[in-house]
Amino acid sequence: MRALLVGSGGREHALAWKLAQAPSLTDLHAAPGSPGIARLAECHPIRAEDPEGLLALAHSLDIDLVVIGPEAPLVGGVADVLRPAGIAVFGPSAAAAAIEGSKAFAKDVLAAAGVPTAAQLAVARPPCVVKADGLAAGKGVHVCRSDAELDDALKAVTALGGSFIVEELLEGPEVSLFAICDGSDAIALVPAQDFKRAYEGDEGPNTGGMGSFAPIPGLGGDAAEELLELVHRPVLAELRQRGTPFVGLLFAGLMLTPDGPRVLEFNCRFGDPETQSVVPLLEGDLLETLASAAAGALAGASLETSPGTAVTVVLAARTYPAGSDRGSTITGVEEAEAEGVLVFHAGTALHGDRLVTNGGRILSVTGTGVSVAEARAAAYGGADLIAFEGARRREDIALAAAGGETVSRHRS
Numbered sequence: 506m507r508a509l510l511v512g513s514g515g516r517e518h519a520l521a522w523k524l525a526q527a528p529s530l531t532d533l534h535a536a537p538g539s540p541g542i543a544r545l546a547e548c549h550p551i552r553a554e555d556p557e558g559l560l561a562l563a564h565s566l567d568i569d570l571v572v573i574g575p576e577a578p579l580v581g582g583v584a585d586v587l588r589p590a591g592i593a594v595f596g597p598s599a600a601a602a603a604i605e606g607s608k609a610f611a612k613d614v615l616a617a618a619g620v621p622t623a624a625q626l627a628v629a630r631p632p633c634v635v636k637a638d639g640l641a642a643g644k645g646v647h648v649c650r651s652d653a654e655l656d657d658a659l660k661a662v663t664a665l666g667g668s669f670i671v672e673e674l675l676e677g678p679e680v681s682l683f684a685i686c687d688g689s690d691a692i693a694l695v696p697a698q699d700f701k702r703a704y705e706g707d708e709g710p711n712t713g714g715m716g717s718f719a720p721i722p723g724l725g726g727d728a729a730e731e732l733l734e735l736v737h738r739p740v741l742a743e744l745r746q747r748g749t750p751f752v753g754l755l756f757a758g759l760m761l762t763p764d765g766p767r768v769l770e771f772n773c774r775f776g777d778p779e780t781q782s783v784v785p786l787l788e789g790d791l792l793e794t795l796a797s798a799a800a801g802a803l804a805g806a807s808l809e810t811s812p813g814t815a816v817t818v819v820l821a822a823r824t825y826p827a828g829s830d831r832g833s834t835i836t837g838v839e840e841a842e843a844e845g846v847l848v849f850h851a852g853t854a855l856h857g858d859r860l861v862t863n864g865g866r867i868l869s870v871t872g873t874g875v876s877v878a879e880a881r882a883a884a885y886g887g888a889d890l891i892a893f894e895g896a897r898r899r900e901d902i903a904l905a906a907a908g909g910e911t912v913s914r915h916r917s
C-alpha cells in the first residue's frame with residue numbers, strides 16, 4: 506500500500522514510525538512532515554491545510570490511503586475534498602469532525618446519544634469550567650475554582666473571539682481512550698493518560714500535553730471495551746443517523762468520577778502526546794487496520810497490544826504554552842536513541858544539517874519497559890541526554906503510576 510501521512514507533529518512522527526513497519530506498506534509519504542519523519546518517509550512541502558495541494562499530491566503518487574493527523578485540516582474539510590475524488594482517507598469529514606471543532610455540537614451529540622458528560626451550567630459561577638467553543642490547540646479550557654480564575658477565563662475566551670460554554674467541574678482521574686472507527690464499528694486502542702498542565706503537580710495553564718503513559722494500571726482490555734460501549738459506539742450511531750458517519754480516530758477524553766465515567770471532550774484524531782505512548786505498544790499492521798476503517802470494513806479486525814508499558818516526556822520551549830522557540834541548536838538526539846528510547850520530533854527544523862527548535866513542544870521522548878517505573882526511567886534517561894537552550898519538561902510524568910497507584914473505577 507502507498508500511504509500519505511498528513512501533518513508534522515510528534516503524533517505524526519509516532520504514526521510514521523509505526524506505519525513504516527507495516528507489512529502492508531510499500532511506500533510512505535508525508536506532507537509536510539518534519540526532520541524526524543523525513544528519516545522514515547519521503548516528505549513533500551505541501552501544507553496540511555491545503556486540500557487541493559494534497560489532492561494533486563495523492564493523485565501524482567497514486568496513493569492508496571491518506572492518513573490525516575491534525576485536527577485543523579479535518580475540521581477544515583480536507584477529507585471532504587479527497588474522498589469524493591476517489592482517494593481513501595483515514596480521517597472524518599468536516600461535519601463529523603465538528604465533534605472536536607465545536608464543543609456545543611459535541612454536547613448536543615452526547616445528549617442525543619445518551620452518553621454521560623459534565624452538565625452544562627446556565628450561569629458562570631465557580632467552581633465551574635469555561636470552554637471556548639472552537640478549536641484552541643488544547644488551550645481553550647479553563648478550570649475555575651475562584652472568582653479571580655473565572656474572571657481570567659472569561660477574558661481569555663472572549664479574547665479568542667468566539668462563543669463559549671460553561672459546565673460543572675468534575676473530579677477524578679482522566680483517561681484518553683482512542684477508537685479506530687469505520688463509521689459504524691470501532692476498535693479500542695490501549696487507554697492512555699495525558700499530563701495537560703504546564704507544571705509539576707498539575708499546576709499552571711493547560712497545554713497541548715506535557716507527557717503521557719499507557720496502559721493505565723487498573724484499566725485493562727475489558728474496561729476499555731466497556732467504555733467503548735458506553736461512549737464511542739452510541740456517538741458513532743448518533744453521527745451515522747445524522748448522515749455524517751465518523752471514519753477515523755474518535756478520541757474520548759474521559760474523567761472517571763465517583764459517579765461513573767464522564768466525557769470531558771472528543772477529539773477527531775489521535776492525541777498528542779498520547780499517541781507517542783500508545784503506538785509503540787501496538788502489535789500488528791496499523792496501516793491495514795486504518796485502511797479497513799477507511800473502507801468501512803473494520804468488522805473482525807483487531808489490533809493486539811504488547812504487554813509492556815510506555816512513558817512519554819515532552820521537551821518544550823521555556824515559554825510554552827504561551828510562547829515558542831526557534832533556531833536554538835538541539836543536541837543529544839542520537840545519543841538518546843542509542844540508549845533505546847524513541848525520540849519523536851514535534852517542533853524542529855533543519856538549518857543545514859543542524860537540528861534546531863521550531864515550536865512550543867519541541868521533542869518527545871518515549872521509553873518502554875515491563876513496568877511503568879522501568880519505562881519512566883528509560884524516558885527520563887533518554888531525555889537527560891538531549892539539550893537545547895531553555896528546554897523545559899515536567900519531572901512527574903507517570904510518577905504516581907510508577908509508584909504503584911492504580912486508577913479506581915467507580916460505576917454509577
Ligand code: AMP
Pocket residue numbers: 623634636643646647648672673674675676679701711758769770
Ligand atoms: P478538554 O480540552 O475539554 O479535555 O479539557 C482540557 C482539560 O480540562 C481536561 O483534560 C481536564 O483536565 C479539564 N477539564 C475539562 N472539562 C472539565 C470538567 N468538566 N471538570 C473538570 N475538569 C475539566
Ligand code: GLY
Pocket residue numbers: 643699713714772775776777778779
Ligand atoms: N493530548 C490531548 C490532545 O491531543 O488533545
